[in-house]
Every structure is written in structure tokens, then in C-alpha cells.
Amino acid sequence: MNNTPVKLTTDHLANFVGPEELAMLQPMVTVADQLLRSGTGAGHDYTDWVHLASQFDSAELVQIQQAAAKIKNQSKVLVVVGIGGSYLGARAVIDFLSDYFNSAYPDGDRDFPQILFAGNSISPSYLNSLIKLIGDRDFSVNVISKSGTTTEPAIAFRVLKELLENRYGHQAARDRIYVTTDANQGALKTLADQQGYEKFVIPAGVGGRFSVLTAVGLLPIAAAGFDIDQLLAGAKEAENAYRSADLSQNPAYQYAAYRNILYRKGYTTELLVNYEPTLVQIGEWWKQLQGESEGKDGKGIFTATGNFSTDLHSFGQYIQEGRRNLFETVLRVKNPVSDLAVPTGQAEDGLGYLEGENLSYVNRMASEGTLLAHVAGGVPNLLVEIDKQDEFTLGHLLYFFEIAVGVSGYLNGVNPFNQPGVEAYKQNMFALLNKPGYEDLHQQFQDQGLI
Numbered sequence: 001m002n003n004t005p006v007k008l009t010t011d012h013l014a015n016f017v018g019p020e021e022l023a024m025l026q027p028m029v030t031v032a033d034q035l036l037r038s039g040t041g042a043g044h045d046y047t048d049w050v051h052l053a054s055q056f057d058s059a060e061l062v063q064i065q066q067a068a069a070k071i072k073n074q075s076k077v078l079v080v081v082g083i084g085g086s087y088l089g090a091r092a093v094i095d096f097l098s099d100y101f102n103s104a105y106p107d108g109d110r111d112f113p114q115i116l117f118a119g120n121s122i123s124p125s126y127l128n129s130l131i132k133l134i135g136d137r138d139f140s141v142n143v144i145s146k147s148g149t150t151t152e153p154a155i156a157f158r159v160l161k162e163l164l165e166n167r168y169g170h171q172a173a174r175d176r177i178y179v180t181t182d183a184n185q186g187a188l189k190t191l192a193d194q195q196g197y198e199k200f201v202i203p204a205g206v207g208g209r210f211s212v213l214t215a216v217g218l219l220p221i222a223a224a225g226f227d228i229d230q231l232l233a234g235a236k237e238a239e240n241a242y243r244s245a246d247l248s249q250n251p252a253y254q255y256a257a258y259r260n261i262l263y264r265k266g267y268t269t270e271l272l273v274n275y276e277p278t279l280v281q282i283g284e285w286w287k288q289l290q291g292e293s294e295g296k297d298g299k300g301i302f303t304a305t306g307n308f309s310t311d312l313h314s315f316g317q318y319i320q321e322g323r324r325n326l327f328e329t330v331l332r333v334k335n336p337v338s339d340l341a342v343p344t345g346q347a348e349d350g351l352g353y354l355e356g357e358n359l360s361y362v363n364r365m366a367s368e369g370t371l372l373a374h375v376a377g378g379v380p381n382l383l384v385e386i387d388k389q390d391e392f393t394l395g396h397l398l399y400f401f402e403i404a405v406g407v408s409g410y411l412n413g414v415n416p417f418n419q420p421g422v423e424a425y426k427q428n429m430f431a432l433l434n435k436p437g438y439e440d441l442h443q444q445f446q447d448q449g450l451i
């Protein structure tokens with residue numbers, strides 16, 4: 001267990017959680033584990049992600065690799081169209097593994113297509129800017145939607161499809177469109193069948209927020225030039241590492257259990273904190289994973305992110321001295337991708353004490369200092385440390401959070417695999433837009449003078 005590339009440290013909880021409290025949760029964790037793994041818990045139809053990596057269909061993997069190679073040959077840009085779980089995982093992985101300014105380099109300096117994301121908002125300015133950025137470069141589109149009916153990606157896809165067809169003609173445009181959707185249903189599936197687009201399947205038993213290790217994430221990640229075999233290998237190792245229901249043997253379950261203990265003590269907001277901007281999108285992925293899985297039935301930890309040390313200069317004051325309902329999970333990279341020393345011989349700036357020190361060391365001391373200050377200020381801290389930023393480690397880390405939230409949801413007595421609350425805004429939006437089928441609500445809004 002100690003050799004895993006993801007390490008959970010809970011020492012800093014000593015002031016907040018008694019030594020016996022974790023053990024007291026063991027019976028509940030055992031039940032939650034059984035619910036999850038035996039397929040008898042609420043939402044059990046959506047738990048196929050538990051064994052995705054170890055049971056991945058090798059023929060599908062080949063299809064993904066071939067499509068990625070084809071995209072590389074045909075295009076300088078791949079636009080990934082999707083929202084929520086249909087883009088957050090790919091974006092998180094690609095950001096985590098990429099050079100910071102990869103996207104800003106000229107095409108000639110990039111070995112793989114530039115990956116752009118669309119359909120994750122309804123902003124017309126964003127879409128116009130994206131089209132401007134594509135310019136006259138060759139591009140392909142991977143449209144991803146499990147339901148095949150989500151409004152945001154559907155609009156973006158319609159726009160980009162038209163752009164492709166205008167540029168390449170109807171026939172050649174088809175060859176640049178890759179569809180990832182449900183195997184049997186949805187408007188996108190129907191369209192893909194009619195038009196003969198290359199199709200990838202989101203397994204029925206895997207919800208959007210758990211789909212990063214399906215074609216949803218793997219095709220864009222492979223197209224960006226990253227090693228999806230290693231990503232899956234890391235997740236597969238994690239399947240094994242976190243299979244025990246025994247809390248003392250399972251750090252992912254410990255994470256779930258400590259969160260539950262803290263939540264019941266009134267620590268109702270969790271910040272996932274990073275000290276490396278390449279982790280920002282991991283935080284975005286994690287927010288959906290946790291938020292949609294746990295925030296229901298009037299319950300659940302509210303999840304947010306802290307991008308440090310940047311945010312220490314914005315809401316750091318609140319964390320240190322504001323309302324005491326926060327806890328932090330610090331996600332730290334032990335060995336950064338590259339290092340840089342503070343230059344020597346410049347006396348005036350007051351940095352003499354740092355001369356020659358590596359920034360990784362300074363960054364680590366910033367994280368240690370912050371952790372000590374926040375704990376002293378009444379903010380419980382958990383630490384999740386990863387060795388390095390590579391595909392294998394990331395695959396392991398993604399699974400760590402997934403399996404933890406599955407158990408965590410059951411511990412809190414909710415169905416971790418549905419998201420009924422997301423429909424509320426959609427209903428209102430459809431009624432306001434006068435979508436067929438929403439006439440009654442449209443009328444109500446009209447009567448209230450809202451439209």
C-alpha cells in the first residue's frame with residue numbers, strides 16, 4: 001500500500017477528529033462498500049466505472065488510438081464539444097499533462113493537434129472567439145454527450161458542424177466528426193447513424209462524471225498525444241489498491257470516512273487546494289464528481305477549490321479567520337515537472353535568504369506554512385500527495401477520488417449516481433425559450449410577467 005503513487009496523510013486532523021472516530025465508522029463503511037460492489041445500492045445501474053480500467057475492451061482501445069492518429073493527420077485543431085462529465089475529465093487530464101503554454105505555441109511547435117473545448121457554456125462571444133482562433137487551420141470535432149440532448153453542446157455542435165460543412169463540403173466534413181454518445185438512444189446517436197459519423201460509446205452503466213476513463217476522456221486525451229494505456233494502467237492499479245473494505249487498508253475509504261466525520265461535525269465545505277496551476281482543472285473535474293454525487297436530499301459537502309498561493313491573496317483571509325465550516329484537502333505534487341532556482345546576487349529585493357533555492361522548495365514551504373496556519377486557525381486539513389505528473393499517477397488519482405465518492409455518498413445516505421437537481425434550471429430555460437412540451441410553464445412565466 002505504501003508504494004502507491006497517491007498518499008493520503010491525515011496527521012493534521014488530530015485536533016479535530018479523535019483516534020477512535022475513524023474505527024467507529026468501519027461498520028458503515030463495510031455496508032457502503034458492499035452496496036457499491038455488490039450492485040445493490042441506490043443507483044447501482046451506474047457503477048460500471050468501478051472496473052472500467054481492468055475490463056477495458058482492447059478493440060475499443062485500438063479504435064480510439066486509430067481515431068486519434070487520424071485526427072492528428074487531418075487537423076491542427078480538435079474541438080471537443082461537451083459539458084460537465086462530457087468534457088471536464090479530458091480537460092483535467094490534458095491540462096495536468098501539458099506544458100503550461102502548449103496552447104499558445106505556433107502549430108509547428110506542437111506535435112499533436114491543439115485541443116479546444118466548446119459547448120460548455122452558451123456564451124456567443126466564446127464561440128466566436130474559438131472560431132476566430134481556429135482561423136483557416138484544419139480542424140476536427142469530437143462531440144460528446146451521453147444523453148445526446150444537452151442544449152449547450154448541441155448548439156455548439158450545430159455551429160461547428162456548419163463551419164466544417166461550409167469549409168470542406170458535406171461529405172468531407174463527415175470524416176472530421178467523431179461522436180461519443182450512448183449506444184442506443186438520443187438525438188446525437190440518431191444523427192451519427194444518419195450521417196455515418198465515426199462513433200464511440202459511453203457505456204450505459206457509467207455516468208458522465210465517472211466517464212473520464214471511457215472514450216469520453218480517452219479520445220481527446222489520446223488526440224492530445226498522451227498515453228492512455230498508462231492512464232488506464234494507473235487506474236487499474238488503483239482498483240486493486242482500494243479494493244479492501246477494511247479502513248486501515250484503504251486510503252480512499254479513509255478519505256471518504258474522514259470527510260463524513262468532518263461533515264457531521266459541521267465542516268460542510270471542502271476546498272480542494274493545489275499549489276500548481278496544472279491542477280486547476282482537476283479541481284473542476286472533482287467539483288462535479290463530488291457535487292453531483294453528494295449534493296442532494298438537503299445534504300452533502302459543498303465543494304470548492306483553492307488555487308494557491310494565488311487564492312491566498314484573495315480569499316485566504318476568509319479561510320484563516322472566517323466562518324469555521326471549512327476543511328481543506330490539499331492535493332500536492334511532490335516532484336514538479338521542472339524546477340527553477342532563485343537567481344543570486346541581487347541584494348535590493350530582500351530575497352537574499354532565498355538565493356539559490358529551488359522554487360519547488362519555496363512552493364513546498366508555502367504549502368507547509370499555509371497548512372499549519374489553517375489548521376491552527378480551525379480548518380481541518382487532509383493531504384493527498386502524488387509523486388509526479390504523469391499518466392499512470394493521474395489514472396490512479398482519478399480512481400482514488402471516484403471510489404472514495406461512491407462510498408462517501410452511501411455513507412451519507414444518498415444515491416451517489418443520480419443528479420435530479422440539474423433538471424430544474426433546464427425546465428425553466430426550456431419554458432422561457434418556449435420549447436415544445438413546456439407550454440404550461442411558459443404560460444405561467446408569462447402570467448407572472450417574467451417574459
Ligand SMILES: O=P(O)(O)OC[C@H]1O[C@](O)(CO)[C@@H](O)[C@@H]1O
Nearest residue numbers: 084085086145146147150208422
Ligand atoms: O453527456 P450529457 O448527457 O450531455 O450530459 C452532460 C452533463 O450534464 C449532466 O447530465 C447534468 O445535466 C451531467 O451529469 C453530465 O455530465
